[in-house]
Amino acid sequence: MQLQTQTRPKVLSVLVLNDRIDAASAIQFKEQMRDLTQSAGPRVVLDLGRVQFLDSSGLGAIVAVRKLLAPDRVLELSSLTPTVEKVFRLTRMDSIFTIHPSHAVAIANGTGG
Amino acid sequence: MALAADIFPDITFRLALAADPVAVRTGLARIVASGPFAALSADHRATAEIVLAEVLNNIAEHAYSSGPGDILIQLAAIPAGLECQIADRGREMPGGSPPDGVLPQEDLPEGGFGWYLIRSLTRGLTYQRKDGQNLLHFVIPA
Numbered sequence: 712m713q714l715q716t717q718t719r720p721k722v723l724s725v726l727v728l729n730d731r732i733d734a735a736s737a738i739q740f741k742e743q744m745r746d747l748t749q750s751a752g753p754r755v756v757l758d759l760g761r762v763q764f765l766d767s768s769g770l771g772a773i774v775a776v777r778k779l780l781a782p783d784r785v786l787e788l789s790s791l792t793p794t795v796e797k798v799f800r801l802t803r804m805d806s807i808f809t810i811h812p813s814h815a816v817a818i819a820n821g822t823g824g
Numbered sequence: 825m826a827l828a829a830d831i832f833p834d835i836t837f838r839l840a841l842a843a844d845p846v847a848v849r850t851g852l853a854r855i856v857a858s859g860p861f862a863a864l865s866a867d868h869r870a871t872a873e874i875v876l877a878e879v880l881n882n883i884a885e886h887a888y889s890s891g892p893g894d895i896l897i898q899l900a901a902i903p904a905g906l907e908c909q910i911a912d913r914g915r916e917m918p919g920g921s922p923p924d925g926v927l928p929q930e931d932l933p934e935g936g937f938g939w940y941l942i943r944s945l946t947r948g949l950t951y952q953r954k955d956g957q958n959l960l961h962f963v964i965p966a
Contacts, residue, residue: 734881735845766877767937768845775934794870801944802937803927 712739716747722818723751726758732769741772745779753784756817760790765798774804785809789817835859837899842892843884843912851897852877860901864966872906872964875945878938879910879960887914887958904947905966909959916953922960 713728725747732740748755757773759765765773777786789811791799799805811817837858841851852873855861861869876897883895896911925943928936943949946962953959 731849733845733849733877734884735849764873764877766874766881767935767941768881770937771934774932778932778934793867794874797870798874798941801941807932 712736712743714740714743714747718752719818721752722754722756723748724756724758724814724818726760726814727762730761731764732762732772733764733766734768737768737772740769741775741779744772744776748776748780748784751780751784754787755780755784756787756789756811756814758789758814758817759795760792760814762795763792765795767798767802770798770802770804774807777808787811787817789814835863835901837897839897841880841895841897843880843888843895843914844892845881845884848877848880848884851880851895855897855899858899860899860906863901864906868905868964868966871945875942875962875964876908876910878942879908882938883910883912883914883958887912887917889915902963903966904963906964907961908964909961911960912958913956914958916958917951920953922949922951 715726715728717724725744729736780786787809790813791810799810811820837860839851839854841847855876856869856873861872864872880895893912893914898909900907923939925939927940945964947965949960949962951958951960
């Protein structure tokens with residue numbers, strides 16, 4: 712699993728460089744996210760623009776990261792590809808997360824916060 | 825590209841793989857590149873990959889929780905969609921039938937999505953325990 716971060720005031724951006732978050736990588740994803748977000752500000756934006764496939768283990772890991780960050784920090788998502796969007800929609804997790812159409816929009820939306 | 829399915833309308837694909845998450849990932853790449861998948865739309869291919877990932881990872885995690893084993897996958901493009909038969913020699917489904925697949929009711933569930941996705945995205949799902957094998961059969965509608 713390869714995750715790349717950029718820190719801005721109040722926002723930590725995490726770009727997933729792999730094309731899948733699946734049963735083979737879900738635990739590692741969760742652990743790396745835990746390490747990378749230890750000193751994160753109030754918002755963490757996970758950019759899923761390169762992720763072409765997400766299974767239920769990957770989805771469970773993203774939910775787990777959201778719980779790890781709470782209550783002081785919030786996990787938001789951006790740039791869902793069609794298959795990933797489908798998994799979020801079918802499981803109704805799209806109503807749980809703030810999902811931005813692009814990472815640029817996610818960053819711009821946070822200026823008031 | 826629907827060429828293979830046009831020439832061989834009854835094309836069937838079989839794949840045997842080890843029941844572990846890394847082999848499942850490699851196997852899914854073979855499946856997505858297979859003849860029966862060539863006949864599907866992009867959206868239908870995505871649906872089929874989601875369903876098969878859930879079925880195969882469930883077998884790896886639950887049926888073979890006590891040790892290694894193999895999974896045999898058989899796929900056929902039929903007019904109604906993609907017909908799938910998945911066989912393994914792991915443990916029988918608890919209670920002799922697959923889970924109902926109700927969407928988890930907790931606020932932030934970390935699991936329990938798998939059978940919900942399988943039930944939502946398939947038709948005519950049947951399960952049999954026969955000669956020490958689990959046989960799962962379903963159609964992913966076109």
